[in-house]
Amino acid sequence: MTYLAHERYCDEIAHQVSQLRELVASGADLAARVPTCPDWSLEQLVRHMGGALRWAGTMVRTQAQEMVPPDQVPLGGGPEAQGDPAALDAWLAETGELVVGALREAGPETKVWTWTGVNTSGFWARRMAHEITVHRADAALTVGVPYEVAPEIAADALDEWLELVEWAQRTGAREWATGLRGPARSIHLHATDADPALHAEWLVEVGDEGVYWRRGHEKATVALRGPLTSVLLAFYRRLPLDSPGLEVVGEREVLDRWLEQASFG
Numbered sequence: 001m002t003y004l005a006h007e008r009y010c011d012e013i014a015h016q017v018s019q020l021r022e023l024v025a026s027g028a029d030l031a032a033r034v035p036t037c038p039d040w041s042l043e044q045l046v047r048h049m050g051g052a053l054r055w056a057g058t059m060v061r062t063q064a065q066e067m068v069p070p071d072q073v074p075l076g077g078g079p080e081a082q083g084d085p086a087a088l089d090a091w092l093a094e095t096g097e098l099v100v101g102a103l104r105e106a107g108p109e110t111k112v113w114t115w116t117g118v119n120t121s122g123f124w125a126r127r128m129a130h131e132i133t134v135h136r137a138d139a140a141l142t143v144g145v146p147y148e149v150a151p152e153i154a155a156d157a158l159d160e161w162l163e164l165v166e167w168a169q170r171t172g173a174r175e176w177a178t179g180l181r182g183p184a185r186s187i188h189l190h191a192t193d194a195d196p197a198l199h200a201e202w203l204v205e206v207g208d209e210g211v212y213w214r215r216g217h218e219k220a221t222v223a224l225r226g227p228l229t230s231v232l233l234a235f236y237r238r239l240p241l242d243s244p245g246l247e248v249v250g251e252r253e254v255l256d257r258w259l260e261q262a263s264f265g
Contacts, residue, residue, distance in 0.1 A: 016132040025085060028143045046092065054075065057099030060110065060124055107121065107122075155198055187258060190231070
């Protein structure tokens with residue numbers, strides 16, 4: 001599998017932090033419920049995302065060889081002041097500088113603990129780039145502002161998600177992964193607006209032996225078609241399958257079952 005360059009992930013984290021800061025500073029209601037994460041307010045979502053970045057940045061900076069407890073991360077829970085956009089923005093700005101600085105200094109090959117066994121700083125650069133990409137979508141959907149993400153980031157986020165599902169099934173690390181096994185079925189994801197050079201199509205095969213996937217245009221039990229950003233968000237359960245621009249062709253219940261089961265939340 002070909003990943004993006006380490007610096008590209010670092011750049012994306014910096015960009016997404018900047019975009020999230022703009023949203024926080026825009027006068028958005030920090031108490032608003034996040035429709036895609038209904039247990040959180042917008043402020044709680046931002047604090048969660050910033051805390052995750054600080055946690056990853058702390059492990060990279062210290063080259064931790066075991067998990068650092070989140071409660072040991074300085075300001076991991078956010079600023080002391082609640083409901084203060086200026087304080088939240090300043091905390092986010094510092095968060096971005098800390099994590100991106102740590103990742104750039106470490107490069108992609110520094111040995112660092114991760115929860116998948118791929119113990120490199122490069123794992124955290126990629127994971128945090130996609131974590132904030134999706135959570136900024138949560139924030140944008142809460143506020144009702146347009147959301148787009150660079151095509152190469154969106155495509156790589158789908159790759160990573162499928163890799164994590166494979167990992168969960170292979171290792172037994174997530175109980176839900178065993179439920180994906182069963183009669184042979186397949187899902188085709190097709191980004192209709194992507195540059196052909198990006199090869200933004202995926203085939204996910206599920207059967208008694210588990211989950212396998214590859215890039216490519218192939219017939220499947222069910223297909224999800226639409227703009228790349230929308231396909232990404234739908235596959236992450238951030239957009240309903242009947243959202244404008246999306247089309248489901250074939251046995252929709254196969255896709256519904258996948259979306260119900262494949263979750264790291």
